[in-house]
Amino acid sequence: MYFLQLVLKIAFYVTIGTVLSIAGVAIFFMSWEPDRSIYPVRGIDVSHHQGPINWANVATDDVAFVYMKASEGGDFQDRSFSANWSGAGEAGLARGAYHFFSLCRPGELQADNFLGVLPRGEAMLPPVLDIEFEGNCASRPAISDVHKEVSAFVAKVETATGHRVMLYAPGDAYETYLANQGLTRPLWVRSMWRSPDYAGDWTVWQFHQRGSVAGITGDVDLNVLAAGMTLDQLMR
Known part of the structure; x- marks a missing residue:
């Protein structure tokens, strides 16, 4: 009987220890962030998925750009772009817009779509072309074809805005389509819970996809500017 009680006690403590360890790991990953002394400029990225946003509250929660x-x-x-744009501006946040690039549509057509929404004559962060596989069409065109369409988009948007386009690309899309292709544009990287290692020179780092920010219901992506970079360097 004593032996059985000992075994059950050990099993109990092992179970409790395992649960606490798992909880500790979960808390670490949910709360981890880059060193603020190195990356002090914080921002978010949003879409209609976040629903209505209280931008005045967002601006109070250590968010400098969106x-x-x-x-x-x-x-x-x-559908939320216009409301988000005006709300963020009224809250005093630096603003920028991004276009989700379809691998199945011509780059110039996509540029026309983006420019049809983008406000003119207002100070803003560099326009961004979001190139990723998640949520994209099933087609995986040749590198040369993607390079051609991305270049067409970039050329048209840069001519219209006078602003260099920034490219957002997670590691898989970057390695497949952008690495060593001569697309010398500012880069927005994605790396969860650790420093980005697939691109040495980047401008914005998306480090969390389930962040919590005042004024937003549910999860939101969190970002930082590169060390030593300021918003004034990017705004125009």
């Missing part, structure tokens, strides 16, 4: 989805592919325009 990127918001403007368009996707050849004809989709984010």
